[in-house]
Amino acid sequence: MIRLSLPKFSTLLASVLATAVIGATGMAHAQQVLRVSAIPDESPTELQRKFKPLGDYLAQKTGMKVEFTPVTDYAASVEGLITNKLDMVWFGGFTFVQANVRSGGKVVPLVQREEDEKFRSVFITTNASIHKLEDLKGKTFSFGSESSTSGHLMPRYFLLAAKLNPDTDMKRIAFSGAHDATVAAVAGGKVDAGALNISVWEKLVEGKKVDPAKVRVFYTTPGYYDYNWSVRADMNPEIRKKITDAFLALNADTPEGKQILELQRATRFIPTRAENYKDIEAAARNAGLLK
Known part of the structure; x- marks a missing residue:
């Protein structure tokens, strides 16, 4: 059994306490x-x-x-x-x-x-023949990110409710990765139509980043x-x-x-x-x- 004199014990205790304080301070800082x-x-x-x-x-x-x-x-x-x-x-x-x-x-x-x-998604197009969801049959289409609520999940949900399966009833679907990228894809003619969240759409229109006379909303979803x-x-x-x-x-x-x-x-x-x-x-x- 190791015995420590009082001075040595006090020094060791002080060292342990200092280490603990430094550690606690580091954790608090983190x-x-x-x-x-x-x-x-x-x-x-x-x-x-x-x-x-x-x-x-x-x-x-x-x-x-x-x-x-x-x-x-x-x-x-x-x-x-x-x-x-x-x-x-x-x-x-x-x-x-x-x-x-x-x-x-x-x-x-x-x-x-x-x-x-009560958030909503909008479906947009430059194609004069598209006026409702059912008109997307046989067309090319862009969602946003695959994990996007307003750019994929809920637009897909409302497409399926309209008896339109994007995977089988559309000519081609793409995923742009972001709402503003979807607008760019539609405006640039890369796809016939796309879906994005209404907030980004309104911001792009207000900022004159998109011309609503050329790229138009043809369907707005119910709220969610x-x-x-x-x-x-x-x-x-x-x-x-x-x-x-x-x-x-x-x-x-x-x-x-x-x-x-x-x-x-x-x-x-x-x-x-x-x-x-x-x-x-x-x-x-x-x-x-x-x-």
Whole structure:
């Protein structure tokens, strides 16, 4: 048995305590970074531009450093959250469902835009012979990303409801990867028609990035739940509350709130819950897109 004199014991204890403090400080420092990303439904530069004021606002409200990391595709946003490489992600309804299923119910949707309670997709074309969904038979068509709610899942759902199977009844289908890319494909004549989310369509029209006299909407879907900000269930409850409260406090009456809400194309943010996306999950399973 090794016996230590009191001075030696005190020195050893001090060393152990110092190491513990340094370790705890390192852990606390690591937890002060909020790692954020979003599904790449628009170009990386546009996503960064939209997020910058929101990121600064969240840093101010939470006292944390906020880092936005673009991901290469929709699947990477799901993988990043459930493998603890990301702390919060802007998901579409379908990607939230994928993340929630993959994690065994360990993903929590915090807030959504008020507009996301009744989100819609639009079908667009330059072809003068296309006026309704049934007219797409034998035509070429572009969805957005395969994992997109508003650019694939729900457009496919409404096509199937119209007795039109895109895989067998269309001449060719493509996946552009993003909503703005779908508009470019239709406008450029690469496909006869395409589907995308109504928010991006309206933004492109307002920004004069597309001429609605040449590229026209011929069908708008009924509403469905879509986008939300999600975190893992194991996030510190205090941090989760700070983030939620920050979103709910955004108000268009302040210059800061007005800028953020306009960039996010939101009237305001409201609380949401996993149960809101049960219909999206059912649509995905019925379409064979959720294994």
